[in-house]
Amino acid sequence: xxxxxxxxxxxxxxxxxxxxxxxxxxxxxxxxxxxxxxxxxxxxxxxxxxxxxxxxxxxxxxxxxxxxxxxxxxxxxxxxxxxxxxxxxxxxxxxxxxxxxxxxxxxxxxxxxxxxxxxxxxxxxxxxxxxxxxxxxxxxxxxxxxxxxxxxxxxxxxxxxxxxxxxxxxxxxxxxxxxxxxxxxxxxxxxxxxxxxxxxxxxxxxxxxxxxxxxxxxxxxxxxxxxxxxxxxxxxxxxxxxxxxxxxxxxxxxxxxxxxxxxxxxxxxxxxxxxxxxxxxxxxxxxxxxxxxxxxxxxxxxxxxxxxxxxxxxxxxxxxxxxxxxxxxxxxxxxxxxxxxxxxxxxxxxxxx
Amino acid sequence: xxxxxxxxxxxxxxxxxxxxxxxxxxxxxxxxxxxxxxxxxxxxxxxxxxxxxxxxxxxxxxxxxxxxxxxxxxxxxxxxxxxxxxxxxxxxxxxxxxxxxxxxxxxxxxxxxxxxxxxxxxxxxxxxxxxxxxxxxxxxxxxxxxxxxxxxxxxxxxxxxxxxxxxxxxxxxxxxxxxxxxxxxxxxxxxxxxxxxxxxxxxxxxxxxxxxxxxxxxxxxxxxxxxxxxxxxxxxxxxxxxxxxxxxxxxxxxxxxxxxxxxxxxxxxxxxxxxxxxxxxxxxxxxxxxxxxxxxxxxxxxxxxxxxxxxx
Amino acid sequence: xxxxxxxxxxxxxxxxxxxxxxxxxxxxxxxxxxxxxxxxxxxxxxxxxxxxxxxxxxxxxxxxxxxxxxxxxxxxxxxxxxxxxxxxxxxxxxxxxxxxxxxxxxxxxxxxxxxxxxxxxxxxxxxxxxxxxxxxxxxxxxxxxxxxxxxxxxxxxxxxxxxxxxxxxxxxxxxxxxxxxxxxxxxxxxxxxxxxxxxxxxxxxxxxxxxxxxxxxxxxxxxxxxxxxxxxxxxxxxxxxxxxxxxxxxxxxxxxxxxxxxxxxxxxxxxxxxxxxxxxxxxxxxxxxxxxxxxxxxxxxxxxxxxxxxxxxxxxxxxxxxxxxxxxxxx
Numbered sequence: 001x002x003x004x005x006x007x008x009x010x011x012x013x014x015x016x017x018x019x020x021x022x023x024x025x026x027x028x029x030x031x032x033x034x035x036x037x038x039x040x041x042x043x044x045x046x047x048x049x050x051x052x053x054x055x056x057x058x059x060x061x062x063x064x065x066x067x068x069x070x071x072x073x074x075x076x077x078x079x080x081x082x083x084x085x086x087x088x089x090x091x092x093x094x095x096x097x098x099x100x101x102x103x104x105x106x107x108x109x110x111x112x113x114x115x116x117x118x119x120x121x122x123x124x125x126x127x128x129x130x131x132x133x134x135x136x137x138x139x140x141x142x143x144x145x146x147x148x149x150x151x152x153x154x155x156x157x158x159x160x161x162x163x164x165x166x167x168x169x170x171x172x173x174x175x176x177x178x179x180x181x182x183x184x185x186x187x188x189x190x191x192x193x194x195x196x197x198x199x200x201x202x203x204x205x206x207x208x209x210x211x212x213x214x215x216x217x218x219x220x221x222x223x224x225x226x227x228x229x230x231x232x233x234x235x236x237x238x239x240x241x242x243x244x245x246x247x248x249x250x251x252x253x254x255x256x257x258x259x260x261x262x263x264x265x266x267x268x269x270x271x272x273x274x275x276x277x278x279x280x281x282x283x284x285x286x287x288x289x290x291x292x293x294x295x296x297x298x299x300x301x302x303x304x305x306x307x308x309x310x311x312x313x314x315x316x317x318x319x320x321x322x323x324x325x326x327x328x329x330x331x332x333x334x335x336x337x338x339x340x341x342x343x344x345x346x347x348x349x350x351x352x353x
Numbered sequence: 354x355x356x357x358x359x360x361x362x363x364x365x366x367x368x369x370x371x372x373x374x375x376x377x378x379x380x381x382x383x384x385x386x387x388x389x390x391x392x393x394x395x396x397x398x399x400x401x402x403x404x405x406x407x408x409x410x411x412x413x414x415x416x417x418x419x420x421x422x423x424x425x426x427x428x429x430x431x432x433x434x435x436x437x438x439x440x441x442x443x444x445x446x447x448x449x450x451x452x453x454x455x456x457x458x459x460x461x462x463x464x465x466x467x468x469x470x471x472x473x474x475x476x477x478x479x480x481x482x483x484x485x486x487x488x489x490x491x492x493x494x495x496x497x498x499x500x501x502x503x504x505x506x507x508x509x510x511x512x513x514x515x516x517x518x519x520x521x522x523x524x525x526x527x528x529x530x531x532x533x534x535x536x537x538x539x540x541x542x543x544x545x546x547x548x549x550x551x552x553x554x555x556x557x558x559x560x561x562x563x564x565x566x567x568x569x570x571x572x573x574x575x576x577x578x579x580x581x582x583x584x585x586x587x588x589x590x591x592x593x594x595x596x597x598x599x600x601x602x603x604x605x606x607x608x609x610x611x612x613x614x615x616x617x618x619x620x621x622x623x624x625x626x627x628x629x630x631x632x633x634x635x636x637x638x639x640x641x642x643x644x645x646x647x648x649x650x651x652x653x654x655x656x657x658x659x660x661x662x663x664x665x
Numbered sequence: 666x667x668x669x670x671x672x673x674x675x676x677x678x679x680x681x682x683x684x685x686x687x688x689x690x691x692x693x694x695x696x697x698x699x700x701x702x703x704x705x706x707x708x709x710x711x712x713x714x715x716x717x718x719x720x721x722x723x724x725x726x727x728x729x730x731x732x733x734x735x736x737x738x739x740x741x742x743x744x745x746x747x748x749x750x751x752x753x754x755x756x757x758x759x760x761x762x763x764x765x766x767x768x769x770x771x772x773x774x775x776x777x778x779x780x781x782x783x784x785x786x787x788x789x790x791x792x793x794x795x796x797x798x799x800x801x802x803x804x805x806x807x808x809x810x811x812x813x814x815x816x817x818x819x820x821x822x823x824x825x826x827x828x829x830x831x832x833x834x835x836x837x838x839x840x841x842x843x844x845x846x847x848x849x850x851x852x853x854x855x856x857x858x859x860x861x862x863x864x865x866x867x868x869x870x871x872x873x874x875x876x877x878x879x880x881x882x883x884x885x886x887x888x889x890x891x892x893x894x895x896x897x898x899x900x901x902x903x904x905x906x907x908x909x910x911x912x913x914x915x916x917x918x919x920x921x922x923x924x925x926x927x928x929x930x931x932x933x934x935x936x937x938x939x940x941x942x943x944x945x946x947x948x949x950x951x952x953x954x955x956x957x958x959x960x961x962x963x964x965x966x967x968x969x970x971x972x973x974x975x976x977x978x979x980x981x982x983x984x985x986x987x988x989x990x991x992x993x994x995x996x
Contacts, residue, residue, distance in 0.1 A: 240933030283894030565764035
């Protein structure tokens, strides 16, 4: 029985791998079984624990999850910016066919800002307050390209116009503190896009912004993605933002991907209890002052992960099996995969409830 | 210890969400009740230099306290036959120009020096803390007056000011106490004022106000405890500084008055014999050096141990 | 604004009358003294037992309004009343006693609890300050009762705030606010620093407590989905002035003020089918509160603005059961 099961699983894995290699051709980013652990004095924290993520060309790919789910560490791993006590302990990160894990500091410097760029939540802390924004964005060009000062300036002004900064010529000479939060985030996006990277990682890009500005920035990102060849990896905790601009979504929990699906599929046929819980926790206009649904308990301590499925202690559908062993990502068809025993039977088929 | 984890993970160049649940998100049951004392204990266990410094300081203080039991000699008893005797089995550090046992005098000098290190510093810091708290909390005119006063004190060469105070009070240990206290409160006041200003804006202070807590309670119960790490660091900086200042004052002849002695005075008095009988000046000099270094190392360690709080 | 009852017959608990709050920025040699107009001429009633939500973007003055109502800030001009009494006329001691009836819950559960006090000390502080109980034992019992009420294990009394998660800390903050059985609680973005699943737990808690204790909430938030869930009425602010006040559902169904309309439109909805390719965007940035635009403060960003909007300040008028401050909206 056991051997049968194992053999079956191995076969699946081989099939998966075959499918992967076929798909790899047009993939901008392929993360396979990435493991980034933090070696603290209290023990090993598996912040990212076997995550596989694929981003095709020209897509906005969303990673959602609560704080501590490993979404930001995944991003830092791509940039090879995980610092002590953290370390990538396994897996591979292929950016446009190039392996990033194990690259030297110098090689990575050439890749960061050039092939892959990043924007953070708080634009004020990412910009140096003593230089003009124009100079900082120009620097992003001159570091990677052989261009003169004037040419760089021209490119920057054009980029400023493209990201909708009014009076781009004049803003070139502004200091970060002279700009509003929305404009600063536009500058960050300009800086991230100016070298036409293959991939832009946006880590909670709108969380610190007001809603009306958030809408502008999301719209801008969508437009840039359509116009350029850049794929976007959007990290957020906000399901609304995901629904607004993502094409494909990964839901992470405690260092693992729990569910992955195209955005419409995910919202229309939510499968994993955790994803369902997340969506149900958002107050909806229909429920008039009734109690809100909430996921009980809190995110587990990564030092003492529960046995079996990581979500099982908080899951209302948990079965004895869930507390025994960890579920795999089961394929439910339509590009929809779920890490939950409830969908084990659907595996491989196009079954849909 | 989870605090060191936070310390590392708070690293400036990393985004706040590192996937590691902030220690806060770890189940409360798993955490021990770690107080500031615990943090310092853990630090001492890990930081060997700080631990050694701590031991040295304790030993020196004990030696000063139990001086009569550690030596068979009287500190002020002269013996002409032992005048400027070199180190020997009877006199480990030899004898000074009046034939007094040098080691004994060093022990008794420790009493004065350590007291100079502790008392004026404590007085100065209490004054400075209270003034700093008031200046920061009330602002406006109170702040202006206190801070300009502090500026004046800080703008004056502190040693000169201490000399003036010391001379007006006709010398002696007590006058040194007062002189040092008069010049040392200003720095504490500045640091505590700055800390109070930042604490005043914290939401927990606003929460206390909204609860109707009295101003004095807010100052001493909410703001003061949060200045503690700063105070501890200031203390470990101020104590050795006072000892050095006393040494300087004694060296200039206005510190401890003979026949009582202090490390600084011993260096001063043994100066004429520096080339022929170098051990006489070197011994108290080394004592000063070791004590001051020990305090600096300990201060560094304590500051590191309490840093996560400072970062808050 | 003299009516003390609303149409349901509820009494006015707290009221702001033509309140103005200006902050002076430290002088600058070139530009001279600068003044931030945080709140300008705002009148507002908070009725007993209701949840009034203050919404708006950063810098609109909603948090300042909350602190003015509690008199944690003194208004530059205008009157704030609580149960009919003008707070400016109260002496320091009287005000301290009145604070028993009004409390605040903060956004940041990390900054709002003193890191050097234990949970028991934090929750007992209001009780000790106002000497509610004669003995330490009674106080302790009340602290444990409060902890149970907000969902924290009472065994944790001797723990420090940093040993709790964000959601639990927010519960401690709520317990502290509840300790004196207040009438009004100002909730200043109480859930925006929390994860979604924890957010729902806290909202439920606030909702249950309101029912159980008959609390009145002034709920300050920028998150419209949360506001829609929890509030009875909404007050929309823009740059220190009220745009629109009215019952929550009506405003969500048919916003009248152009700013309210854009604000509601801008919220990203958790449903990809509602994704609109060409959303109506508010263009431009927030004007500076140091130099607010003349006339209607929204006119520089308002696509419907006419000449009158840049000249004449619109007053808050009663239109179909709500109040709107816009020249273009008519009954």
